[in-house]
Every structure is written in C-alpha cells, then in structure tokens.
Amino acid sequence: MLEIENLHVQYGNIEALHGISLHVKPGEMVTLLGANGAGKSTTLMSIMRLPPPEAPRVTQGRIMYKGIDLLPVPPHLVVAQHKIGLVPEGRRVFGNLTVLENLKLATYARKDTAQIHRDYERVFSLFPRLSDRKNQRVDTLSGGEQQMLATGRAFMCGADFILLDEPSMGLSPLLMQELFKVLMDLNQAGMTIFVVEQNAHIALKYAHRAYLMEAGQIVMEGKASELATNPEIQKAYLG
Amino acid sequence: MDIQSFFQNLINAMQWGSFYALIALGYTLVYGVLLLINFAHGDIFMVGAYIGFFVATFLLGSYAFHLPMILSPNVVFVLTLLITMILTAGVGVTLERVAYRPLRRRGAGRLYIVITALMAGLILENGNLALLGASRRAFPDLIEKVVYTIGGVTFTNVKIIVILAALGVFFLLETIVRKTKIGMAMRAISYDRVAVPLMGIPIDTVIVFTFILGSSMAALAGVLFVSAYPVLEPYMGAMIGWKAFIAAVVGGIGEIRGAFIGGFVLGFIEIFVAAVFPSTFRDLIAFGILLLFLSIKPTGIFGVARAQKI
Numbered sequence: 001m002l003e004i005e006n007l008h009v010q011y012g013n014i015e016a017l018h019g020i021s022l023h024v025k026p027g028e029m030v031t032l033l034g035a036n037g038a039g040k041s042t043t044l045m046s047i048m049r050l051p052p053p054e055a056p057r058v059t060q061g062r063i064m065y066k067g068i069d070l071l072p073v074p075p076h077l078v079v080a081q082h083k084i085g086l087v088p089e090g091r092r093v094f095g096n097l098t099v100l101e102n103l104k105l106a107t108y109a110r111k112d113t114a115q116i117h118r119d120y121e122r123v124f125s126l127f128p129r130l131s132d133r134k135n136q137r138v139d140t141l142s143g144g145e146q147q148m149l150a151t152g153r154a155f156m157c158g159a160d161f162i163l164l165d166e167p168s169m170g171l172s173p174l175l176m177q178e179l180f181k182v183l184m185d186l187n188q189a190g191m192t193i194f195v196v197e198q199n200a201h202i203a204l205k206y207a208h209r210a211y212l213m214e215a216g217q218i219v220m221e222g223k224a225s226e227l228a229t230n231p232e233i234q235k236a237y238l239g
Numbered sequence: 240m241d242i243q244s245f246f247q248n249l250i251n252a253m254q255w256g257s258f259y260a261l262i263a264l265g266y267t268l269v270y271g272v273l274l275l276i277n278f279a280h281g282d283i284f285m286v287g288a289y290i291g292f293f294v295a296t297f298l299l300g301s302y303a304f305h306l307p308m309i310l311s312p313n314v315v316f317v318l319t320l321l322i323t324m325i326l327t328a329g330v331g332v333t334l335e336r337v338a339y340r341p342l343r344r345r346g347a348g349r350l351y352i353v354i355t356a357l358m359a360g361l362i363l364e365n366g367n368l369a370l371l372g373a374s375r376r377a378f379p380d381l382i383e384k385v386v387y388t389i390g391g392v393t394f395t396n397v398k399i400i401v402i403l404a405a406l407g408v409f410f411l412l413e414t415i416v417r418k419t420k421i422g423m424a425m426r427a428i429s430y431d432r433v434a435v436p437l438m439g440i441p442i443d444t445v446i447v448f449t450f451i452l453g454s455s456m457a458a459l460a461g462v463l464f465v466s467a468y469p470v471l472e473p474y475m476g477a478m479i480g481w482k483a484f485i486a487a488v489v490g491g492i493g494e495i496r497g498a499f500i501g502g503f504v505l506g507f508i509e510i511f512v513a514a515v516f517p518s519t520f521r522d523l524i525a526f527g528i529l530l531l532f533l534s535i536k537p538t539g540i541f542g543v544a545r546a547q548k549i
Binding site for chain 1: 420423424426429430433437441442
C-alpha cells in the first residue's frame with residue numbers, strides 16, 4: 001500500500017534522512033520507533049508535506065501509495081483524493097471551533113453524505129466522551145480528549161489509512177491504552193495504521209510490525225513481538 | 240444639543256459608521272485568515288468606486304459603445320452594484336495572487352508582506368493617477384434622492400440604503416462564517432494554518448474566498464459612498480481606508496462583529512465630536528479617544544489576546 005524507497009530528506013543543507021526504506025501493507029498496523037530526533041516525524045512529514053517552513057525537502061528516493069507517486073501531490077489532495085489521514089504531533093486541533101465543527105471541517109472535500117453520517121456515529125461510539133462535548137469549544141478539552149478528537153478528525157476525512165505522530169505524548173498510561181485500543185478496533189475493522197512512537201512499550205504491544213530508526217536510518221525491522229523480545233531493544237527502549 | 244439635532248447626528252453617524260464598517264470588514268477578514276494587514280484595502284475601495292463609475296456610465300449609455308436599450312436609473316444602480324462587486328472581487332483576488340501569494344509561498348516574514356501591501360496600495364493610487372489623470376469625476380445620480388422629514392429630523396433614502404446594506408452584510412457574513420464549511424475553514428486557518436490542509440482543504444481556496452468577500456464589500460462601500468458623496472479622485476481611499484483600519488483594530492481585528500462595532504463607534508465619535516467642537520478638531524479628538532481606549536484595552540472591543548502564529 002505504502003512503499004518508501006531509499007528516501008533522502010534535507011532541512012536546509014542538513015540531511016535528516018539518509019535513505020530509508022519501509023512499507024505498509026493493507027490492513028496492517030505498523031509502528032516506527034526511535035528516540036527524539038531520529039527522523040521519525042520527518043518521515044511522516046515527507047509523506048504529507050505541509051507548507052513551509054515546516055516542509056522537509058526530499059532530495060532522493062520515492063514514496064509510492066497504491067502505485068501512485070505521492071511526492072508531487074499537495075497535502076490537501078493527499079487527504080482528499082488519496083484518503084490518507086494524519087494525526088499530527090501535538091494534535092493541532094482547532095481550539096476556536098467546537099468538537100462538531102472540527103469533525104465537520106474534516107468532511108470538507110467529501111460528497112458521500114450517507115457515509116459521512118455513519119462515520120460521525122462511528123467516531124462518537126469509539127469516543128463517547130467526544131459525543132458528550134459535541135458543542136464545546138475544543139480549547140476547553142483535556143489533552144486526552146483533544147488527542148481523541150484529532151484521531152476522530154483524521155477518520156472523518158474518509159481515510160482508509162491513518163498516520164499518527166506520537167499519539168501517546170502527554171497522555172496518562174490509562175488514556176494511552178484507551179487510545180491504542182481504539183486504534184486496534186479501527187485496524188480490525190480494516191483501517192491501515194502507521195504509528196510513529198517514542199513509547200516502544202505500547203506501540204509494540206499493539207502493532208503487527210515495527211521499524212526502528214536511529215540517526216536518520218532504519219536500523220532494525222521485524223514483527224512487533226520479535227522486536228519486543230530483542231535484547232538490544234529491551235535494553236535501549238524498553239528499559 | 241437638543242433632541243432634534245441629536246437624532247440628526249445619530250443618523251449621520253450611522254451612515255458614516257456603515258461606510259467604515261463595510262471597509263473595516265475587509266481588513267478584519269484578511270487579518271483573521273492570513274494575519275496580514277492588507278494596507279491596499281482602502282485603495283480597493285477606491286478602485287471599487289471607479290469601477291462603479293465606469294460601469295454606471297456605461298450602462299447609462301455615456302460611451303460610443305453602449306447597450307441597445309435604455310435602463311431606468313434604479314436598474315442601473317442595482318446592476319452597477321452587482322457588476323462592480325464582481326469586478327472588484329477580481330481585482331482583490333488578482334492582488335492576492337500577484338503580490339501576496341508569491342511571498343507566502345517562499346515563506347516570507349509578515350513584515351515583508353505588510354510592506355508589499357503598502358506598496359500595492361500606492362501602485363493602485365498612482366496607477367489610477369497615471370491612467371485616468373488627476374481630474375475629479377462626478378458619479379452620476381442613479382438613485383433619485385428622496386428627503387424624509389420626521390419630527391424635524393431629515394434624512395435621505397441613500398442614507399437608509401447605506402445603513403441597511405451594512406446591517407445586511409453583517410448578518411450575511413456572520414452566517415457564512417458560523418454555518419458554512421468554508422466559513423469554518425476561515426476560522427480554522429486563523430487558529431492553525433498548517434493543520435488546515437490536513438482536513439483536505441486547499442488553503443489557497445479559503446484565502447481567495449476571503450479576498451472575494453473583503454473586496455466585494457469594499458466595492459459595495461465604494462459605490463454607496465459615491466452615491467452619497469459623488470466625487471471620485473485617486474486618493475479617496477487613503478484616509479477612509481486608514482480610518483476603517485483603525486475601526487477594525489478598535490473593534491478587535493479578526494472579529495467580524497468587531498469591524499462593525501468599531502466602524503460604528505468611530506462614526507459616532509467623529510460626528511458627535513464635530514457637533515460639539517469646531518470641525519477642525521474632529522479627527523484630533525476622535526483619534527485621541529481611540530488611542531486612549533486602545534491603551535486601556537489593546538485587543539479592541541471583541542479581540543482576545545493570542546499568541547502570534549506563522
């Protein structure tokens with residue numbers, strides 16, 4: 001479904017990714033692990049290149065999605081046409097809008113009214129707390145609720161592939177579990193999921209496969225269960 | 240001041256407030272979406288008035304090339320308004336595309352874009368001067384002026400039209416921004432521009448829509464203004480543009496109701512200061528009051544302090 005081949009990325013003159021390759025198959029839940037600054041977010045940002053100054057520059061390699069080269073596609077079309085949803089780092093929900101307005105905005109490019117209504121119901125059943133706060137301004141929500149909204153919002157784009165950037169950041173262990181359980185539910189219902197995480201514990205518990213990044217390179221890959229028992233990883237990331 | 244002249248001044252204040260409000264709206268909408276103070280906006284008002292002049296005189300058959308039929312002045316007025324709003328929206332969108340978008344694409348700082356806006360305004364003024372000359376033009380009388388007198392207070396139908404137009408625009412825009420998806424996108428951009436494409440929304444579409452709204456409201460103000468005060472000259476947008484900008488800031492820039500309330504507050508202060516003091520004191524005292532107000536509440540009437548983004 002998603003194939004990244006030999007990707008080199010620069011910020012200014014500094015190369016941040018030194019030729020990484022990875023793939024995600026339909027129906028999989030894959031995680032990309034690594035420490036701060038390893039290049040995990042850069043990898044995600046290369047798939048969905050947001051406007052400057054945040055956009056990294058791809059100097060080599062390619063990103064194919066369902067057989068189509070994603071590199072020339074502007075971010076709003078990655079979402080609207082290719083149906084990839086992104087839950088960005090720090091959630092970035094619209095605090096001056098209500099919960100419902102945030103979700104509604106995500107349906108901007110969609111025309112399938114009947115399916116949109118089913119998707120609203122789905123989001124509210126996955127995250128009952130959002131349902132209670134439908135008409136509340138989002139900047140009054142807790143961090144956990146905002147993370148749920150950001151995930152629901154990506155879902156409302158009509159995505160069949162969701163990318164998440166550090167979803168566990170700032171969440172209590174309990175909320176983390178809750179969020180990953182929802183991701184697992186979504187995944188079992190057919191959603192392909194790619195999670196960038198620093199928290200190897202939780203990501204390896206729920207994902208099928210995992211990649212490990214260090215200093216702009218992929219240094220290890222394999223089944224999540226295998227990585228979880230790998231002594232090196234246990235020492236460095238599962239401590 | 241007796242009650243009669245109070246109401247007389249009140250109506251004048253509402254008319255001027257309406258002009259300021261309609262122009263202030265363009266400043267506030269663009270600021271809300273781009274955090275850009277579009278200093279060319281006062282000159283868009285001027286361009287609107289000139290486009291209105293040429294559309295109206297064309298429809299009246301003043302040129303060698305003219306319509307095959309004769310339209311009544313009222314029909315000409317309505318057509319002039321609509322055509323002028325569309326054409327001026329085109330000017331505003333062109334300005335955005337030619338002057339602001341290339342800078343935005345390159346990630347230029349806000350200061351550079353604001354300076355570009357100032358220059359764009361000067362180019363519009365002086366381009367007009369170069370093309371059409373310095374001589375003033377008189378806007379044709381399209382609306383037959385009717386003067387009403389109620390209890391000693393006199394007012395014209397033009398004043399009523401101006402005030403009703405401003406109120407109508409206010410409710411229309413509030414509805415667009417509150418209820419439609421593109422309106423929500425405008426509010427979302429002001430909060431976090433980078434996250435908007437993640438919703439599948441092309442930012443440029445929202446920006447173009449914003450310029451269409453702002454410029455067409457400036458055109459509406461321009462045609463109404465020259466219908467009330469029928470003199471056109473290239474610098475007519477400069478002073479009223481500055482005042483409308485101040486009105487937008489006093490109301491709380493970025494807020495639609497702020498632009499309206501700010502516009503009316505400025506209209507009221509100006510008219511009532513002039514009613515009490517010699518008219519040469521008008522702007523001095525009016526802006527003194529506004530300065531004092533802003534020093535107490537720098538975010539304006541409806542504005543909330545927010546972290547500078549972008």
